[in-house]
Amino acid sequence: MRVAVGGIHIESSTFSPHTAGLADFRIKRGAELLADSPWAAAHPDLELVPLIWARALPGGAVKPEAYQKLKEELVQGVTEAGPLDGFLLHIHGAMSVLGLDDAEADLAIGLRGALGPDAIISADMDLHGNVSLRLARTVDLLTCYRTAPHIDEEQTRQRAFDLMMRCLRDGVRPHKALVHVPILLPGEKTSTRVEPAATLYREVEAIAQREGIFDASVWMGYPWADEPRCQGAVVVLGEQAGPVTEAALELGSLYWSMRDRFGFVGPTASLDQAIDQALAATDRPFFISDTGDNPGAGGADDVTTALARLLERADVQGCGRRIVYASIVDPQAAATAAAAGPGATIQIKLGGRIDPTPPGPLDVTAQVTAVVEDPDGGTCAALAVGPVSFAVTSRRKQYRLRQDYERLGLAFDQADIVVVKIGYLEPDLQAVAAGWVMALTPGGVDQDIRRLAHGRVERPMVPLDDPSPDVRLQAYVW
Numbered sequence: 001m002r003v004a005v006g007g008i009h010i011e012s013s014t015f016s017p018h019t020a021g022l023a024d025f026r027i028k029r030g031a032e033l034l035a036d037s038p039w040a041a042a043h044p045d046l047e048l049v050p051l052i053w054a055r056a057l058p059g060g061a062v063k064p065e066a067y068q069k070l071k072e073e074l075v076q077g078v079t080e081a082g083p084l085d086g087f088l089l090h091i092h093g094a095m096s097v098l099g100l101d102d103a104e105a106d107l108a109i110g111l112r113g114a115l116g117p118d119a120i121i122s123a124d125m126d127l128h129g130n131v132s133l134r135l136a137r138t139v140d141l142l143t144c145y146r147t148a149p150h151i152d153e154e155q156t157r158q159r160a161f162d163l164m165m166r167c168l169r170d171g172v173r174p175h176k177a178l179v180h181v182p183i184l185l186p187g188e189k190t191s192t193r194v195e196p197a198a199t200l201y202r203e204v205e206a207i208a209q210r211e212g213i214f215d216a217s218v219w220m221g222y223p224w225a226d227e228p229r230c231q232g233a234v235v236v237l238g239e240q241a242g243p244v245t246e247a248a249l250e251l252g253s254l255y256w257s258m259r260d261r262f263g264f265v266g267p268t269a270s271l272d273q274a275i276d277q278a279l280a281a282t283d284r285p286f287f288i289s290d291t292g293d294n295p296g297a298g299g300a301d302d303v304t305t306a307l308a309r310l311l312e313r314a315d316v317q318g319c320g321r322r323i324v325y326a327s328i329v330d331p332q333a334a335a336t337a338a339a340a341g342p343g344a345t346i347q348i349k350l351g352g353r354i355d356p357t358p359p360g361p362l363d364v365t366a367q368v369t370a371v372v373e374d375p376d377g378g379t380c381a382a383l384a385v386g387p388v389s390f391a392v393t394s395r396r397k398q399y400r401l402r403q404d405y406e407r408l409g410l411a412f413d414q415a416d417i418v419v420v421k422i423g424y425l426e427p428d429l430q431a432v433a434a435g436w437v438m439a440l441t442p443g444g445v446d447q448d449i450r451r452l453a454h455g456r457v458e459r460p461m462v463p464l465d466d467p468s469p470d471v472r473l474q475a476y477v478w
């Protein structure tokens with residue numbers, strides 16, 4: 001048996017002015033890609049053919065030439081590989097490409113053309129992805145994570161692989177039912193550690209265990225793209241069309257019934273309220289998530305709104321505490337700081353070059369306190385204005401690890417207030433946070449999705465509309 005493996009994995013916001021090029025992707029090929037599929041070794045009669053797997057930090061829409069190049073390499077790889085029985089497709093499901101709708105379906109259709117109608121395509125996805133009718137129709141099998149934060153990426157890839165092997169071995173193609181659920185939830189409301197998502201994903205597990213059911217999945221959907229496909233989705237795979245349809249409608253109805261119950265995973269506030277809370281806090285360090293420009297969800301990473309408030313508020317500048325801000329991507333400012341070196345005072349224009357969300361570029365006079373080469377952020381500098389120290393990077397970077405801060409001399413143990421472009425706190429930050437609030441700041445991944453100008457998604461859509469009486473969920477069955 002011969003099965004190819006590969007894919008393109010990025011979550012990209014069409015509301016973020018950032019655009020992702022080839023340089024934003026880390027591409028695995030050959031042995032490196034095979035090493036990510038260790039479970040294939042359990043099948044000695046299987047030849048796994050590694051093509052390419054391109055992964056990127058979430059960002060803005062992918063440049064069309066970058067997408068086409070990756071797609072061509074995958075499609076050509078299939079053609080050159082000779083006859084294949086299957087394709088294990090690693091995709092996120094929320095890749096936006098400039099000028100192209102429903103990119104993952106476009107990719108799957110391209111691969112189907114090269115594979116022929118008989119090969120089985122099995123897709124593993126992020127639960128924050130989307131499932132269009134075209135995608136569900138084109139691939140044979142599709143499944144997604146059951147946890148957020150995602151701790152089951154590896155298990156999900158293995159499940160997609162095992163499903164495919166089962167179908168190849170038994171010579172079956174399961175029936176497949178798709179149900180769309182018209183809900184758009186920001187990522188910070190979809191944690192499966194808390195209700196109602198915890199119950200929803202427990203039910204996914206329960207339905208997947210039913211007699212005759214092969215697999216069940218719920219996609220929360222991706223709210224930061226303005227595409228007709230963006231909404232929640234349920235897919236159930238199994239032996240018979242009737243039970244598969246029934247189970248998909250059951251899960252879809254459960255998700256829909258929970259629509260008013262999804263809340264933020266932590267306390268939220270406006271930016272100024274969040275700063276007020278941080279200044280009033282006695283335990284340290286107090287963390288503020290600057291959520292609207294979170295590069296981990298697709299933000300441009302150079303919105304200056306929160307930094308500007310820290311620099312202009314007199315009560316912050318005179319507070320006598322130590323405040324750390326991470327971060328702003330600005331290669332020119334980082335280069336200026338690096339050239340001047342630690343100890344120098346520089347005048348720069350900072351940020352707002354990619355995403356001009358007000359106030360846009362800041363005129364800053366700051367002291368350089370550190371310059372380092374960072375594996376992700378490139379040349380990075382720590383700058384200080386009064387009590388505020390902030391990180392400037394030459395590549396988009398999320399400050400989610402302790403060492404990210406320490407490398408720049410911004411250790412958060414010595415900080416009173418840490419403001420960081422992130423959503424929920426990652427483990428290193430969570431471990432030391434004495435207090436925390438998510439500031440609902442503007443940017444490409446604004447958590448208040450009603451503030452974004454969606455024009456192309458289906459309507460009615462929660463929370464853009466208040467659909468009442470209930471919408472009727474519909475099942476597509478193959």
Ligand SMILES: [Zn+2]
Binds near residue numbers: 127128150
């Ligand atoms: Zn996700």
